[in-house]
Amino acid sequence: xxxxxxxxxxxxxxxxxxxxxxxxxxxxxxxxxxxxxxxxxxxxxxxxxxxxxxxxxxxxxxxxxxxxxxxxxxxxxxxxxxxxxxxxxxxxxxxxxxxxxxxxxxxxxxxxxxxxxxxxxxxxxxxxxxxxxxxxxxxxxxxxxxxxxxxxxxxxxxxxxxxxxxxxxxxxxxxxxxxxxxxxxxxxxxxxxxxxxxxxxxxxxxxxxxxxxxxxxxxxxxxxxxxxxxxxxxxxxxxxxxxxxxxxxxxxxxxxxxxxxxxxxxxxxxxxxxxxxxxxxxxxxxxxxxxxxxxxxxxxxxxxxxxxxxxxxxxxxxxxxxxxxxxxxxxxxxxxxxxxx
Amino acid sequence: xxxxxxxxxxxxxxxxxxxxxxxxxxxxxxxxxxxxxxxxxxxxxxxxxxxxxxxxxxxxxxxxxxxxxxxxxxxxxxxxxxxxxxxxxxxxxxxxxxxxxxxxxxxxxxxxxxxxxxxxxxxxxxxxxxxxxxxxxxxxxxxxxxxxxxxxxxxxxxxxxxxxxxxxxxxxxxxxxxxxxxxxxxxxxxxxxxxxxxx
Numbered sequence: 084x085x086x087x088x089x090x091x092x093x094x095x096x097x098x099x100x101x102x103x104x105x106x107x108x109x110x111x112x113x114x115x116x117x118x119x120x121x122x123x124x125x126x127x128x129x130x131x132x133x134x135x136x137x138x139x140x141x142x143x144x145x146x147x148x149x150x151x152x153x154x155x156x157x158x159x160x161x162x163x164x165x166x167x168x169x170x171x172x173x174x175x176x177x178x179x180x181x182x183x184x185x186x187x188x189x190x191x192x193x194x195x196x197x198x199x200x201x202x203x204x205x206x207x208x209x210x211x212x213x214x215x216x217x218x219x220x221x222x223x224x225x226x227x228x229x230x231x232x233x234x235x236x237x238x239x240x241x242x243x244x245x246x247x248x249x250x251x252x253x254x255x256x257x258x259x260x261x262x263x264x265x266x267x268x269x270x271x272x273x274x275x276x277x278x279x280x281x282x283x284x285x286x287x288x289x290x291x292x293x294x295x296x297x298x299x300x301x302x303x304x305x306x307x308x309x310x311x312x313x314x315x316x317x318x319x320x321x322x323x324x325x326x327x328x329x330x331x332x333x334x335x336x337x338x339x340x341x342x343x344x345x346x347x348x349x350x351x352x353x354x355x356x357x358x359x360x361x362x363x364x365x366x367x368x369x370x371x372x373x374x375x376x377x378x379x380x381x382x383x384x385x386x387x388x389x390x391x392x393x394x395x396x397x398x399x400x401x402x403x404x405x406x407x408x409x410x411x412x413x414x415x416x417x418x419x420x421x422x423x424x
Numbered sequence: 425x426x427x428x429x430x431x432x433x434x435x436x437x438x439x440x441x442x443x444x445x446x447x448x449x450x451x452x453x454x455x456x457x458x459x460x461x462x463x464x465x466x467x468x469x470x471x472x473x474x475x476x477x478x479x480x481x482x483x484x485x486x487x488x489x490x491x492x493x494x495x496x497x498x499x500x501x502x503x504x505x506x507x508x509x510x511x512x513x514x515x516x517x518x519x520x521x522x523x524x525x526x527x528x529x530x531x532x533x534x535x536x537x538x539x540x541x542x543x544x545x546x547x548x549x550x551x552x553x554x555x556x557x558x559x560x561x562x563x564x565x566x567x568x569x570x571x572x573x574x575x576x577x578x579x580x581x582x583x584x585x586x587x588x589x590x591x592x593x594x595x596x597x598x599x600x601x602x603x604x605x606x607x608x609x610x611x612x613x614x615x616x617x618x619x620x621x622x623x
Contacts, residue, residue: 086428161458191477192477192555192556192557193477193478193481193556193557196478196481196482196485197481199485200481200484200485200489203484203485203488203489203490203493204484204488204489206489206493207461207488207493210493210496210497210500211458213500214454214496214500222500225500226497226500226501229493229494229496229497230497232493233490233493233494236489236490253557389600389602390602393602
């Protein structure tokens with residue numbers, strides 16, 4: 084009976100996280116269309132409901148009621164499994180993400196590793212989709228996706244190693260608590276190069292502009308999901324936006340002190356903002372990175388494929404490796420911001 | 425006693441064996457690779473049951489996330505359906521049989537030291553704050569530091585060798601330099617000439 088209650092409790096938590104996440108995704112899509120609209124001197128969607136606020140609901144109804152077309156020469160089973168893998172991996176990573184002090188579904192020791200593992204698995208959805216579609220554009224898209232995700236995962240992993248070394252742990256709770264003490268104690272400053280590398284690699288991992296050669300509308304139509312329609316396409320769509328929110332949350336947790344208040348240690352302000360709950364800070368910080376995703380898409384031109392490889396292997400990777408050596412020396416010599424005594 | 429732990433254990437063991445067989449029995453190379461991915465997954469789940477969370481995650485991260493992705497990458501560019509798969513099976517069957525028998529023999533010798541039963545699988549009891557990661561790290565960097573470093577150097581050598589072997593000579597290389605391309609000016613590409621000057 085007790086274990087049954089435990090399972091029921093965990094299931095309820097999972098449903099809660101997923102529902103909130105899907106709601107966030109729906110409105111992130113609306114926000115994207117609005118923000119990019121304003122940046123290009125347009126209004127964006129404004130017909131459904133006040134200010135177009137019900138647009139996501141209309142979109143969902145449209146996508147779910149459309150027919151799922153399965154190409155006759157495709158690998159039927161894998162074709163349908165691919166979007167499920169895509170969404171599954173991007174949702175599963177949320178199991179270890181803390182939303183506040185001790186507010187987390189599973190507080191495991193290897194939390195960072197778990198997230199890195201799942202993000203490396205998300206490429207399977209794209210790869211299998213591209214192959215199973217039996218279409219040249221889709222195949223080209225998924226080949227690009229494979230190469231890109233392997234390249235940027237390495238830079239991302241190295242940036243994570245820097246954070247692990249500074250915090251001395253792979254546990255998200257410990258990493259965030261190691262950053263306590265105000266804005267200048269958060270890792271974005273002591274680990275500045277790694278912060279920038281992780282951010283760039285994060286954008287590349289989600290296949291968003293300016294690294295969206297996987298879709299590349301102007302070159303390969305829509306890349307890996309060109310043959311998908313209706314709810315199968317909706318799953319890819321959901322996965323992409325859920326991944327954006329995940330990466331934004333990860334940057335916040337690893338480099339911007341997660342749920343910690345930015346006024347810690349400042350005499351008057353600290354007391355004034357004491358009653359603001361942690362997840363509000365977390366939400367505000369991750370919203371900034373989400374906005375940057377949209378901003379990038381509205382302003383940056385797409386990278387050429389070989390430039391993406393150049394940036395990943397010859398710029399980002401050497402920076403991270405050099406900084407890890409510097410970091411190791413600093414920790415060995417007990418230099419203050421990097422070494423916690 | 426049969427606890428839920430056993431159900432999980434036998435589920436993933438069966439899955440591992442099934443997908444392992446399917447790797448060699450399935451018709452296409454693509455399917456074989458995907459079944460191999462499934463095998464890695466079920467093995468990783470078994471390791472998780474043994475409290476080896478770090479190894480389980482690393483198995484998935486390295487083998488599924490990187491190695492198998494590269495496999496798929498190569499396979500997708502091949503015309504795999506044209507490959508002939510079961511060619512020469514009869515010729516190699518006796519040798520395969522011999523190898524399998526030897527492997528089973530070794531396993532049997534080790535495993536039958538204590539009486540075999542369905543509920544032999546057990547997890548060593550650990551404290552709630554047991555940290556597999558810290559344990560592994562302290563063993564790896566103290567007792568096994570030289571083998572560990574040696575393995576790292578061998579891997580580095582293999583990597584450098586692989587790059588050196590596949591490098592195209594500079595004369596055949598089609599590398600583009602983005603910096604050069606970005607720094608290009610109009611006058612490098614375009615020459616304005618007066619009409620009539622062409623001859």
